[in-house]
Amino acid sequence: MATAELPKVHRALVQRVYAEPLQVEVIPTPQPTAGSAVVQVLFTNVISYMGDIYNGTRKYSYATPLVAGCSAIGRIAAVGADATLLQPGQLVLIDSVIRGRDDPTAIILSGIVDGVSEGSRKLMQGEWRDSTYAEYVKAPLENCFPLDEARLCGTPASGGLGYELARLMYISALMVPFGGLRDIGLEAGETVIIAPATGHFGGAAVFTALAMGARVIAMGRNTEVLSRFKALSARVETVRLTGDEEEEVAALQKFGPADAFFDISPPQASESTHIQSAIRCLRHAGRVSFMGGLLGEVKIPYAPVMLKDIKIHGKWMYSREDAGLLVKMVEVGLLSLEEKNGITVLGTYPLEEWKAAFDKAAENPSVGQIVLLRP
Structure with missing residues (x-):
């Protein structure tokens, strides 16, 4: 020893x-x-x-x-x-x-x-x-x-x-969405909808997806945070969560079909419309990552999932390989x-x-x- x-x-x-x-x-x-x-x-x-x-x-x-x-x-x-x-x-x-x-x-x-x-x-x-x-x-x-x-x-x-050493502690927050984004095979150049994006892990997902080379559509209710995201990169678009599914779909469709949707809803978001809105705006063979804390059942738009070959993945946390790669992304400066x-x-x-x-x-x-x- x-x-x-x-x-x-x-x-x-x-x-x-x-x-x-x-x-x-x-x-x-x-x-x-x-x-x-x-x-x-x-x-x-x-x-x-x-x-x-x-x-x-x-x-x-x-x-x-x-x-x-x-x-x-x-x-x-x-x-x-x-x-x-x-x-x-x-x-x-x-x-x-x-x-x-x-x-x-x-x-x-x-x-x-x-x-x-x-x-x-x-x-x-x-x-x-x-x-x-x-x-x-x-x-x-x-x-x-x-x-x-x-x-x-x-x-x-x-x-x-x-x-500073204390700042390195944020790496652990970034690991969570990285596990889900990597699980659905997010690629550089693809467009991912992240919702809700203005919470602790949703915000970490925005930072991580940008570092992976993706274009991000950030959905949320906090307009101040959405403005901060918009200022981060030309690869960020924002959509407000309004509770009106048709209004959200129309706003998302302005940016074309998305390749993927990353959900990290907190328990209190069980009545939110964003899951249905985002899934409806995915391209054919789009992918979904569910990493949130929702309890009970949620509404899924069955017909779009079936007709467009949508793949839905559940993911709890991340793999050891995910964690190691995330650390390297921070060390080389890809993730600031x-x-x-x-x-x-x-x-x-x-x-x-x-x-x-x-x-x-x-x-x-x-x-x-x-x-x-x-x-």
Whole structure:
């Protein structure tokens, strides 16, 4: 086992009983085992509905007690004996999507949900129960993506992109839509409708699709954000979501048949008309990616799907290959994390101020804005 000297204990944000308040505790520091690394956490995401996960409002299933968390940026502190690439001190992104090594369909989101199968629940009940709202976390080797620190954080004079470490946390938001866009084979030069585009992940989808070389039709209700998208590139068109399907179809048709439609609707969008509007405006053999959080049933325009050979794909999160490629796109500069695109760290909070961080994230910040914990 290759390891630096780890402290015997560390601080972590723990939930002892489901839906009861989190508390900062001093607990034993995890130790590396075969197939894992222990990472010293520098920054970790606070998603907008994190409070509703841990107070039970969203009724996500997970084992307790657990250390809360999600994706993170950190430095390798120690590695198991079978590590061949990762080394202590190395900067990594910790991906929250953990898969069974002998069954890749067994999937959990670290610190958030234990999946939909007995295999996935076993992952979270055992080896990978504790997540990243802590000074140290044990993570699977394959979930630790090395980041080229010299390139990402170095000065432009030295060939770097000049990003602050905290800004790199936005990479985890970009990974989600990249998984869906890649799943439907979005190609450079194609036109993709993204809706709703003015939320956290919808905005990330706009940035990602542009980096993939596509033309984007962004649909949303927030006209200020739509204007920002329009200013990003000549390859962006915008359409307001009005709740009038025929009006939306007429607006979309001005830009010609689209090749693909990417949906990432939040639960509250279940009555929205955009799914029907967008599908009706796809070309023959167009593709649809459903990555949203809609619950229950939604209306699908059956005849256009059948008559135009429309392919509908469901996608939950992304593959390990997707994550690695996305990191490379950021490193080479295809996907910018610059402030001019609206990518902003709204605040970083210590573990003891977790409630303030959750409240700040729940204020529904604009596209590209992130809230972080800094253990």
